[in-house]
Amino acid sequence: MSQRLAELAATTDLAADPVGFASDPWWLILFKAVLVFAFCVVMTLFAIWWERKVVAWMQMRIGPKHVGPQGLLQSLADGVKLAFKEDIIVKAADKPVYILAPVVSMVPAFMAFAVIPMGGQVSMFGHQTHLQLTDLPVGVLYILATASVGIYGIVLAGWSSGSTYPLLGSLRSTAQMISYEVAMGLSFAGVFLYSGSMSTSTIVGQQGDTWFAVLLPVSFIIYIVAMVGETNRAPFDLPEAEGELVGGFHTEYSSLKFALFFLAEYVNMVVVSSLATTLFLGGYRAPWPITAVWDGANSGWWTLLWYFLKVQLFLFLFIWLRGTLPRLRYDQFMRLGWKVLIPTSLVWLMLIATVRAMKNEGYDYRGIVLGIAGAIIAILVLSVVWDMFRGTDDEEEKAKAAQPPPGAPGAAEPFDPMAGGFPVPPLPGQELPPVPRRAVRRAEPVGAMVGNGNGTGSADDESATDATDKEV
């Protein structure tokens, strides 16, 4: 431990003049708390405007532009408008829970921000202090805890509305958030392994030389995916899929209660972006080309700038995803979480743990790399061999079955999916070519394949192919 602390002292400029987090006077704590709160609210207003603007540009529209310069005050105006709307409490609602749910969902979102390091050590009213409200030895764990409490707000809102859509939306949202919290938590473990600490400021300090995004690329990617799932944002915004669930858990909410849910969502976005910055992108430290030419980049108030820019990067990523990707289906979404992200992060964690343990034991670096590469290639070869034995029988059979025998009426004209330069559906008498996908593992219902093989009716063939496609 002491060696690690010495290492930390060498890499951080904080340690040059260490000021404890517990040494702030009470008025400074209060002032910083107000600042953090104001920062979150302003970031929310800004992010809503920025999101509308960017999505508008992506869709070749202009976006909000009338209220304030470039429409910057649009979200503030929307907030004021919401305040003057009727505060409806539906008849079937469980009143106390219904009223308190927005607050329950909003407060933890703000509280998570307390341990986010927004900058290094600065002087505030003659006091040396950190641009971080407080620093816990279990900082990241604390953020996970507040995120879990925030889920209560959503599930209570859906349940207490006494209405079908909100209930379904909140259940979905809960299932989604807890599923992705597992992947998120597993991606943190790699960071703890490298930093030897759960405190956010120590983790930032440990990234003096190399960002953890470079050392732990897989953890970083898994965290990025999980963070979008965790905040219920597109393409994972199934709880608010307006085509099926209207507004999801906040369908029955109006006026400022609705605004509070909105606030919670955007503050959560800022929190997870800040966490990504802190854990993987070196927090408030300047990126390397700048530190190489300018020594002062990592000191004082400048650190706030780097933090802010990195968070903006992630907020833009959120908006970009929303502007680009269609929403996932529920089963696709859960499959991604449980069958891809969780096993991948477990295997990755064991991999980096092995590498680190071998390094600690003093093994040769090249030997480790060769060993790992050999293991990966062996696994790949095994999986290819496994695929060859597994795929052949099923796929060939299906391809044969889908092609009507020559001379049958269905085979008269081959189907050209791009006839005339545009994608077109098959005409009557034509049929879709078999989709080159893996066979379904589950046994298909007996009726589904009856139409195939005898080559009598192409309509049957089509519906059978459709049914198969949906199941794959």
Place this chain on the structure above:
Amino acid sequence: MNLYAPILALGGIAAAFGVVSLVAGALTGPKRYNRAKLEAYECGIEPTPQPAGGGRFPVKYYLTAMLFIIFDIEIVFLYPWAVYFDSLGIFGLVEMALFIATVFVAYAYLWRRGGLEWD
């Protein structure tokens, strides 16, 4: 304990903001009674009658919750291990590999039995 006081301060500010918003929303907005407005919203059709006592949740949500607990506990064991990994050495690595393998058996069983299907 002093480290936790700022968290309470921030939580207090946020809660105060929330409560003030709730009160303000109730005071500033208009009140125009309309029976249909107070019904549950179901895109204009007659709302489905809600079962007494809140009804039941589909059982697959409980399944998801239980899965979550299994993996969450795994994570709870992983964190302290990861923090003190360097001082545990090879012993710690082997121990954790055994533990993860044990959980992995349960995971494989669950996958095979269709616990991870959400159609």
